[in-house]
Amino acid sequence: MAELLRGNAVIGQSGGPTAVINQSLVGVVEGLRAGLHQSGHVSRILGMRHGVRGLTKGELYDFTETPADKLERVAATPSAALGSTRDKPDAGYCQRILDACRKHEIRYFFYIGGNDSSDTCRIVNEIAAAAKYELRCFHVPKTIDNDLVENDHCPGFPSAARWVTLAFMADFMDNLSLPGIKLNVVMGRNAGFLTAASALARRREHAGVTDLQALAEVDGPQLIYVPEVPFDIDRFIADVESIYARKGRCHIAVSEGIKDDKGEAIGGKLIGGQKDSHGNVQLSGSGALGDQLAELIKTRLTPAGGKPPRVRADTFGYLQRCWPYTSSVDSHEARMAGRHAAKLAAEAERGGSITIVRTSKSGQPYASACGRVALAAVAAKTRLMPREFLTGVNNVTAAFIDYARPLVGDLPQFERL
């Protein structure tokens, strides 16, 4: 263990916002106030406006005296209260971050975010070490994609998964009422966890089923396609055709990041999608993939001289990540992760990435705790759905349902006639 440092603390939020990222922010603030601020080691608790971008510009919010009731209201508000950023700092940018830390006498650096943000945290930590500037850097996990390694799951995912579950539950009832082929595109560029959560919408969970005849009888999405399983267009059409022929309807969950067997995004392939600021094909904030898949189904399933089937696509878009009503497990864990980072700092830990660890076994009442790993263990790595969660075709396994079910909270019970 090292000595405790004296100076100020700064907290930032980065990447796509979530419904509970402010819980983590407030968790760090209250943890610091009860710990390092109380003990006199931290004088001011600062927030970066729009992540490291605000830090370099000196755009800081002072949390040191913020009333507790205001903090509670911030914690319960979705999206990043400090503002977020997608900046990936290069060497010059990192130097400006370090200059800002020196200027504001920052000795504790907390960064709440996903893969890219954990990498920013790691780089800041390394630059500071190289410059022999003592800085304790902590990464607090956050991502609806659930794709951070070393974590059982990531704060933000349970609430987004809850929203996706509710959306599929409701939309399946809609599809029963006015039958047709309905396809919903869910967020997730590389990891399919959020799309897979659609399986929680099923009244009778047909986890593990691969037989199309059995899948046709599923309540909820009958077909689930995630980026981890190579997407074959002909196979997809055959799946849809088989279920539609049996039931006169078909309900489908598709991840925005589905890829072919060469790893090429179907979105980019079908539609030559727009590129975002990182040169990635823009997947969210556009209905193009859903529309193209719907068009494809319509074209391929129209009998010669016959009427095309009713096909509709919805792209869930940004609503998935910031819906005001969260999973209570998620709100709790996001707060806990923030507090844990502050607690480690008060214990003179040199830094690291906070993790969420499941402490209950399958079948037991759900329980979790926080852990810590080295920044480099998490930074810029992507966790994909493990094989045991996927049938390898178009469905999830019972193991995935066991994993995800406790996270999303109580669901409404629907009745059928």
Place this chain on the structure above:
Amino acid sequence: MAELLRGNAVIGQSGGPTAVINQSLVGVVEGLRAGLHQSGHVSRILGMRHGVRGLTKGELYDFTETPADKLERVAATPSAALGSTRDKPDAGYCQRILDACRKHEIRYFFYIGGNDSSDTCRIVNEIAAAAKYELRCFHVPKTIDNDLVENDHCPGFPSAARWVTLAFMADFMDNLSLPGIKLNVVMGRNAGFLTAASALARRREHAGVTDLQALAEVDGPQLIYVPEVPFDIDRFIADVESIYARKGRCHIAVSEGIKDDKGEAIGGKLIGGQKDSHGNVQLSGSGALGDQLAELIKTRLTPAGGKPPRVRADTFGYLQRCWPYTSSVDSHEARMAGRHAAKLAAEAERGGSITIVRTSKSGQPYASACGRVALAAVAAKTRLMPREFLTGVNNVTAAFIDYARPLVGDLPQFERL
């Protein structure tokens, strides 16, 4: 007043489902059980599977003995439990409906739906009268579009408006956190009520403001475009440009049914959209309008040789109409409307369309009651937003906020730093 008839009753659900259409269904069932069934006039209470289509095929559900707790669970389930239909019966179809009524000895006909469904109800009523078959036909209102005449508002609208409000509240926080131009497409082919409900998302309600400088300061959608106001593309771009130049972000609500000054749908004009089964341009279940408007903004706002602004579009799609968590006012009124129809039937009323009447004045605690008008007064008519609800440009008035605010229920309070 006429005599009470003896026979069976049948109930149908028609058109796009809503989150509370089953409340109306259960309201009719329980109203009949406590009234005409209790008194021995109605023997069996039947439900049509998929509206008049199921009736003609003899696909009926018998509610006469359904346990009350099951009915309560059905009432709390979104979407049409009996199944819905978009069939618009022609003369031959109507004859088959009448034949089915004779066959099943139906004397009371209840149809829950919107404009088209009320017209079906009117036609069935007329065909029966022409055939001298005594049939009492009641229409129970339902539509998230809120476009039935003679109603203060329609069951289904308050819950959809609540969902849209929550979506804009959350999405605005998202937009503050990662600024850019964000456009959300809301359901509504002819009437803009649901899109206008986005204004309820504003923390400080800038109702009635038309000045762009003032609109730029609005929390929530800064610009609102509805079908009632001719959509001018150049004006739209100028609006967005002005707000984006001031704030570096812009949050926009657009109705799927926006039209130019000749009444031509912008969707059809920009994209040559798909036609649905009625020959209308398909607006829902496609992200095309949002994507095209986003592309238009990107193209027109990119400075020469400069970087395009970050523009994203979400199309809210089907989730608007069947979200499991409703407005409590809506659930209550939908149930009340169903009960009222059964009550009128028990009072030997010959038929009609149930209406929702607001009995409170502006500023008073909200209260409502049911009324009745002739079927022909409502059938196939479309109510648009009145002039007093619109600034005539890109905003709603304080009168609209007064009108809509009590319908959506309590909203979460967001905090800002």
